[in-house]
Amino acid sequence: xxxxxxxxxxxxxxxxxxxxxxxxxxxxxxxxxxxxxxxxxxxxxxxxxxxxxxxxxxxxxxxxxxxxxxxxxxxxxxxxxxxxxxxxxxxxxxxxxxxxxxxxxxxxxxxxxxxxxxxxxxxxxxxxxxxxxxxxxxxxxxxxxxxxxxxxxxxxxxxxxxxxxxxxxxxxxxxxxxxxxxxxxxxxxxxxxxxxxxxxxxxxxxxxxxxxxxxxxxxxxxxxxxxxxxxxxxxx
Amino acid sequence: xxxxxxxxxxxxxxxxxxxxxxxxxxxxxxxxxxxxxxxxxxxxxxxxxxxxxxxxxxxxxxxxxxxxxxxxxxxxxxxxxxxxxxxxxxxxxxxxxxxxxxxxxxxxxxxxxxxxxxxxxxxxxxxxxxxxxxxxxxxxxxxxxxxxxxxxxxxxxxxxxxxxxxxxxxxxxxxxxxxxxxxxxxxxxxxxxxxxxxxxxxxxxxxxxxxxxxxxxxxxxxxxxxxxxxxxxxxxxxxxxxxxxxxxxxxxxxxxxxxxxxxxxxxxxxxxxxxxxxxxxxxxxxxxxxxxxxxxxxxxxxxxxxxxxxxxxxxxxxxxxxxxxxxxxxxxxxxxxxxxxxxxxxxxxxxxxxxxxxxxxxxxxxxxxxxxxxxxxxxxxxxxxxxxxxxxxxxxxxxxxxxxxxxxxxxxxxxxxxxxxxxxxxxxxxxxxxxxxxxxxxxxxxxxxxxxxxxxxxxxxxxxxxxxxxxxxxxxxxxxxxxxxxxxxxxxxxxxxxxxxxxxxxxxxxxxxxxxxxxxxxxxxxxxxxxxxxxxxxxxxxxxxxxxxxxxxxxxxxxxxxxxxxxxxxxxxxxxxxxxxxxxx
Numbered sequence: 024x025x026x027x028x029x030x031x032x033x034x035x036x037x038x039x040x041x042x043x044x045x046x047x048x049x050x051x052x053x054x055x056x057x058x059x060x061x062x063x064x065x066x067x068x069x070x071x072x073x074x075x076x077x078x079x080x081x082x083x084x085x086x087x088x089x090x091x092x093x094x095x096x097x098x099x100x101x102x103x104x105x106x107x108x109x110x111x112x113x114x115x116x117x118x119x120x121x122x123x124x125x126x127x128x129x130x131x132x133x134x135x136x137x138x139x140x141x142x143x144x145x146x147x148x149x150x151x152x153x154x155x156x157x158x159x160x161x162x163x164x165x166x167x168x169x170x171x172x173x174x175x176x177x178x179x180x181x182x183x184x185x186x187x188x189x190x191x192x193x194x195x196x197x198x199x200x201x202x203x204x205x206x207x208x209x210x211x212x213x214x215x216x217x218x219x220x221x222x223x224x225x226x227x228x229x230x231x232x233x234x235x236x237x238x239x240x241x242x243x244x245x246x247x248x249x250x251x252x253x254x255x256x257x258x259x
Numbered sequence: 260x261x262x263x264x265x266x267x268x269x270x271x272x273x274x275x276x277x278x279x280x281x282x283x284x285x286x287x288x289x290x291x292x293x294x295x296x297x298x299x300x301x302x303x304x305x306x307x308x309x310x311x312x313x314x315x316x317x318x319x320x321x322x323x324x325x326x327x328x329x330x331x332x333x334x335x336x337x338x339x340x341x342x343x344x345x346x347x348x349x350x351x352x353x354x355x356x357x358x359x360x361x362x363x364x365x366x367x368x369x370x371x372x373x374x375x376x377x378x379x380x381x382x383x384x385x386x387x388x389x390x391x392x393x394x395x396x397x398x399x400x401x402x403x404x405x406x407x408x409x410x411x412x413x414x415x416x417x418x419x420x421x422x423x424x425x426x427x428x429x430x431x432x433x434x435x436x437x438x439x440x441x442x443x444x445x446x447x448x449x450x451x452x453x454x455x456x457x458x459x460x461x462x463x464x465x466x467x468x469x470x471x472x473x474x475x476x477x478x479x480x481x482x483x484x485x486x487x488x489x490x491x492x493x494x495x496x497x498x499x500x501x502x503x504x505x506x507x508x509x510x511x512x513x514x515x516x517x518x519x520x521x522x523x524x525x526x527x528x529x530x531x532x533x534x535x536x537x538x539x540x541x542x543x544x545x546x547x548x549x550x551x552x553x554x555x556x557x558x559x560x561x562x563x564x565x566x567x568x569x570x571x572x573x574x575x576x577x578x579x580x581x582x583x584x585x586x587x588x589x590x591x592x593x594x595x596x597x598x599x600x601x602x603x604x605x606x607x608x609x610x611x612x613x614x615x616x617x618x619x620x621x622x623x624x625x626x627x628x629x630x631x632x633x634x635x636x637x638x639x640x641x642x643x644x645x646x647x648x649x650x651x652x653x654x655x656x657x658x659x660x661x662x663x664x665x666x667x668x669x670x671x672x673x674x675x676x677x678x679x680x681x682x683x684x685x686x687x688x689x690x691x692x693x694x695x696x697x698x699x700x701x702x703x704x705x706x707x708x709x710x711x712x713x714x715x716x717x718x719x720x721x722x723x724x725x726x727x728x729x730x731x732x733x734x735x736x737x738x739x740x741x742x743x744x745x746x747x748x749x750x751x752x753x754x755x756x757x758x759x760x761x762x763x764x765x766x767x768x769x770x771x772x773x774x775x776x777x778x779x780x781x782x783x784x785x786x787x788x789x790x791x792x793x794x795x796x797x798x799x800x801x802x803x804x805x806x807x808x809x810x811x812x813x814x815x816x817x818x819x820x821x822x823x824x825x826x827x828x829x830x831x832x833x834x835x836x837x838x839x840x841x842x843x844x
Contacts, residue, residue: 046462046817047264049454055267055371059451062481066443069485073532077489077525081504085520184501190520195502199493 060237064244067207071248074203075255078196082259090188092257093117095179096171121257124167125249128208131160132246139239142232147222150235154219157242161212168205172198197256204252207245214238266458266814268368273808285381287373288807289358290694292380296354297687299380300347303387305769307342310335312766319759321736329735330422333406336733337423338390340409341431344537345438346387348679352544353442353480354383356686357449357473359694363797364470366458366815368808370448379445386437393423393430402426408733410534413505413526417498419512429498432491439484439491446477458796460817464568465836467795467821468561471568472547475575476540482579483536490529497521527589531582538675539578543571545682546613549635551821552685553617555793556632557624558832560822563616570609570616577606587655588662596655603653610646614639625825625832629791630704634685637712638678645674648723663733666726669719677715684711684772691776692790696803697783699775707771714765721754794835795821 033041042051050058082089098119102110134157141149175181175197183198185191218238221227227234276282283291314335317327327335358376362369370376396402406422407415415421416428423431453466453474466474493504497518505526506518554561561567583591583599617639626632648670652658661667684707691699730737730751737747737755789798801811815837823834 044462044464045264046460047266047457049463051264053455055451055455058455059372059447062447062450063443066447066481066485069482070489073486073489073529077493077504077529080525080528081520081522084522087520183496184503184517191503192520195496195504199496199502 054233054237056237057233057240060240064240067244071200071204071251074196074200075251078200078255081192081196082190085190085192087190089190090186090193092259095175095181095188095193096121096257098174118257120167120171121253124164124171125253127160127167128164128246128249131157131164132243134160135239135242139236142235145232150232151219151223154215154222154235154238158212158215158219161208161215161242165205165208165212168201168208172201200252200256204245204248207248211238211242211245214241266367266456268456269814273368275807285377287369287377289362289370289373289376290805292376293355293358294694295380296350296358296383299384299387300351300355303342303391304347304351306391307339307347308766308769310339310342312763314339315759315762317735318737319756330403330406332735333408333733334404334422334427337405337407337409337411337431341435342390343676344409344541345435346390348541348675348683349442349480349537350383351683352541352548352679353449353473353477354380354445356469356544356548356683357445357477359690360467360469360797361449361452361473362456363693363800363805363809364467364795364821365453365456366461366796366810366817367452367456368810368814371451371456372448375444376448379441379448382437382441382444386434386441389430389437390434393427396426396430402430405431410530411494411526412530413494413497413521413523414507414509414518417494417506418509418516429495432495432498435491436488436495439488442480442484446481449473449477450481458814458817461796461836464565465817465820467547468550468564468567468571469544469547469795471571472543472545472550475571476543479536479543479575479578480540483533483540485533486529487533490526490533494526524586524589524591527586528583531585532579534585535582536575536578539574541675541679543575545638545679546571548682548686548689549638550613550617550620551795552631552635552689553620553639554822554824555689555791556629556635557621557626558792558824559620559624560820560824561616562619562622563612564820564822566612567616570612573609574606577602577609581606584653584658587658593655600653600655604650607646607650614643614646629688630699630701630708631685631689631791633705633708633712634681634688637708638681638685641673641681641712641715642678644720645670645672645678649674661726663731664726665722665730665732668732669722669726672719672722677719681712684708687776689791690797691779692786692803693797693800694804695780695783696786697779698786698790699779699783703771703775707768707775710768710771711765714761714768717761718758718765721758725751725754789835792833794823794833796836799835799837 043049045051094117097115097117099113099115100110100119102108102113134153138150138153138157141153175194180187181194181197183195186194215238218234222232222235274287276286282288286292286295313324313327314332316323317332358370361367393402393404397404402425403423405411405416405424405427407424407428411428411431417424453470457466490505493502496502497504497506501517503518503521505523506516506521507523508519509516550561550567581599581603583595584603587596587599621636648666652661652667652670688699688704691697728748728751730747737752786803788800788803791798796815796817797805799815800806800809816839817836818839819834819836821836823829825832826834
């Protein structure tokens with residue numbers, strides 16, 4: 024009647040205990056590369072945690088006023104495009120650019136998940152196109168980040184060592200942390216393209232497509248980190 | 260316990276290198292990488308040894324070396340500390356022992372990703388070269404090694420007046436960041452190998468304690484080194500492009516610097532969030548090695564194996580929440596001190612379990628005083644000594660007067676300097692026969708042991724007294740008794756001379772060790788497959804030294820734990836792990 028009466032139904036505790044007390048592998052059915060990627064991500068989590076905790080510490084203790092993110096990160100909707108005027112004046116919208124960037128990065132997680140699904144089904148074409156789409160989303164994210172940096176550095180005069188709006192640490196932490204994350208995204212784009220190419224060249228035809236899932240782990244991690252950066256830098 | 264699961268390593272062929280270069284230099288064989296790590300670590304360790312001798316000579320006879328001024332002294336302190344903690348101890352215990360022991364003891368053919376493992380060594384070598392590059396640069400340019408002390412506390416680290424505040428510190432931080440990359444590549448391999456690439460019948464609770472120590476220590480490393488990486492990056496930015504992460508508004512040499520608003524305490528927190536687990540990154544593999552050595556050479560199973568494992572795990576977890584006991588005098592909130600003192604003292608419980616279990620393993624055992632056993636016993640003694648002074652320093656109220664005195668120097672050299680070094684020596688004497696096929700010379704080994712062990716006691720025991728009388732650490736000159744009689748008692752200086760004499764003898768005695776390593780490699784007695792009569796899998800390889808792939812055609816099957824010594828009713832005094840259990844009658 025209830026599920027507990029079904030024979031061979033183990034609790035998750037029993038199966039976990041059995042796996043951990045078994046020989047050969049602790050995580051059953053987990054390939055080496057996937058286990059290694061998970062452990063690497065634990066380590067990388069601590070890197071980003073240290074960056075973000077340092078940022079919070081300094082932001083709370085610094086004596087100069089912190090620049091207002093809504094103003095710093097505002098993007099104006101242009102009032103005309105290609106000579107066609109459709110508004111009376113540009114409308115500054117807080118966090119517009121970053122909202123688009125975040126939307127794109129989260130969307131890339133969606134295409135990545137679909138690619139992993141295609142990998143399970145051994146659908147090579149699907150894997151390749153979806154991974155390339157993910158890489159394209161990632162590349163456009165980095166491109167927009169470059170645009171954002173350009174705006175902050177050239178137009179608003181924010182430097183890592185100081186700015187005219189308040190605490191110097193604003194620029195220091197912003198450029199360091201988003202830069203470090205941007206490097207992760209860029210590395211991920213390269214990783215995605217390489218894996219997609221190798222899938223296309225048939226490197227994994229004889230084995231399986233676990234590499235797609237491993238790449239996906241990294242990519243989702245980078246997206247997840249962005250959520251925290253977004254919340255702590257743009258919404259705080 | 261054997262399941263139907265087939266070890267993945269049995270299904271994939273190893274790629275044997277064809278060229279000499281691929282076999283011995285750019286080798287992906289874990290044993291060759293272990294030797295490369297070991298030799299590099301020992302070489303850089305010799306640099307640290309020479310630096311320590313220079314410091315001791317300066318302390319005893321201040322006028323003996325006119326070229327060794329305060330700047331050089333501070334640089335020597337910094338380099339000595341950093342080399343010993345990171346480039347020697349971490350690299351040797353995890354890079355050399357980790358690489359050698361993990362696949363052999365788990366019954367794996369190699370690390371799971373041998374190429375990454377190889378890269379780990381070469382990146383480590385780059386970090387060592389970047390670190391030591393400062394010495395040749397010193398000869399031709401005005402670059403000085405950093406003299407900030409191994410803790411690299413800002414703001415003084417990158418403020419004019421500290422030696423190497425311009426470029427020495429940049430080299431140091433860059434080298435640390437590179438080292439962390441190398442460690443991560445190796446560490447991921449060790450953990451994945453232990454978790455996913457054991458042989459048939461090798462459950463986690465049948466692994467030798469050496470593997471357990473390396474396992475938890477590597478995990479700690481992967482969690483703690485990121486904090487050092489982050490602080491190194493931030494300090495590099497402070498130094499190179501003028502950010503103020505760690506730098507408050509500050510006046511230096513009459514000039515207001517361009518820094519403002521940074522948090523020096525933040526660096527200390529980050530540094531010690533790395534720095535305290537680092538103590539256990541070094542200590543846990545040493546615990547494991549010593550447990551195995553004691554069990555093998557006392558011909559008795561390790562007492563309380565399960566408790567030993569859980570003690571390692573508990574120490575690992577606790578070590579992550581004690582870091583601020585290094586900062587009692589830094590000006591943090593007193594309640595923090597209360598919290599961190601409590602967690603610190605709690606660590607004494609699992610640590611004491613380990614020490615009791617070593618002692619109980621020895622109780623009524625058939626102790627063979629071989630050279631590795633002597634080193635293991637010496638480890639227990641120095642570790643107790645250093646551990647107990649750790650309880651003093653873990654208490655806020657006792658720590659405050661003892662802070663920054665020679666008592667601290669004595670404490671951490673006992674617990675983190677001498678003890679792991681003794682464990683490393685013990686491990687080398689123990690595994691050298693498997694690695695090379697030849698025994699190390701016993702007589703030379705015993706001379707090396709007695710001089711090193713008694714010598715280090717003679718060096719560090721009196722330092723506790725120096726600390727009690729208030730001699731501060733890191734001071735360039737303590738021979739001020741005649742000039743400022745109220746500052747130090749004359750006895751403090753006499754003691755310093757005494758310590759220096761002992762240090763010179765111990766330093767010179769290491770030549771015996773190197774001679775032994777080299778001489779025995781060519782002319783040592785043939786060891787045979789299992790000279791110590793040990794049970795763990797590394798002694799059961801078909802070839803000695805083990806060939807690439809370790810196990811020949813088939814991986815070994817494990818049927819028991821690694822500690823079946825002197826089992827009542829058995830014919831032999833040891834039953835290796837791959838011997839099947841007799842059917843129950």
